[in-house]
Amino acid sequence: MIAKQTNQKAWFMVLPVFLVVAFSAVIPLMTVVNYSVQDTFGNNVFTWVGMDWFKDLIHSERFHAAFLKQLMFSGIILLIEVPLGIMIALAMPKKGWGVPVCLISMALPLLIPWNVVGTIWQIFGRVDIGLLGHSLASLGFDYNYTQDPIAAWITLIIMDVWHWTSLVVLLCYAGLCSIPEAYYQAAKIDGASRWSVFRYIQLPKMQRVLLIAILLRFMDSFMIYTEPFVITGGGPGNSTTFMSIDLVKLAIGQFDLGPAAAMSLVYFLVILLLCWVFYTVMSNIGEESSNGGK
């Protein structure tokens, strides 16, 4: 009988990561929890207020509106970017000179810093000097993202689709490239339609990467701040004031650390819950399909 040897050295390898996470995430989060039950007027002097900030927040119409807008933005983003990303990945060449050209073109928007993307689209959409805004105005469309909430929303959504669909494309393309040629040959022999190939070969093989893509896009879009801040600043009115923008206004603009901390915690809990639900549902779908395929 062979004695099972266990090597505990891995714990020491994990220790630096643990310390970094503690320093950069756990301790700040603890501080936020401490702030959320207190009020301060500066000089590190705090007054206990209990759950008052949470009560105010939960009954605040401003918070409800920001939360709904954030949820709607993430929903629209996912509904557009995921199918579009899959379609582009399916259309991309699998060999030849077109592969590097497509990959580099797809990767380019991902390399641009978020504030630069915001600035590009802010100028691009302007009616006086922007190519998009000026062209739409010339064609007779009443487009002005600084005055019209719908135009502001459309600009933000198109900007996000332009910036981040590439991520979904690249992940899906990696999933598609991992499918052995034999699968396609078998489908051809069986006379499978294009839709059947997609439904029973390509989609199941992309499921893992799609899970990552959906999670990443959901988390990023639910926490989006820089681009809408640069393009619309939360306006016109409060039409694009998402939770992140509202939170920054509260914490830095108004210096209401207590209410801002309470809002941060609720924001954090919602993200945690939705990510857990997404991850659990998607990974179970993946396991069921792989078990079914065995």
Added chain:
Amino acid sequence: MNFNWMAWTAPTASFFGIIFCLLVIMTIWELKCPGGGPRIGILRFETTRGDRLFVSLLGSAFIHIFWLALFPGLSLYWALVFSCIYALAVFRWV
């Protein structure tokens, strides 16, 4: 080291102390019975006892938030009682 900047209070310190104790208990439990005790419960997917602790803590946080929203006049200790019952149910059936 001075931790005044973290604005500690006795209730928040107890809150984190309890979470830390829960993690220690879970570690001891894991050392005694390795493997995480995976099983398929009422949610129809496999969970380990770490998953159950996570679901319990997250659910408890939302129970407290909904309690504040629905019964602002009632004591939050009732939400704590419901959270404990909820956590026991999660560890028993999920």
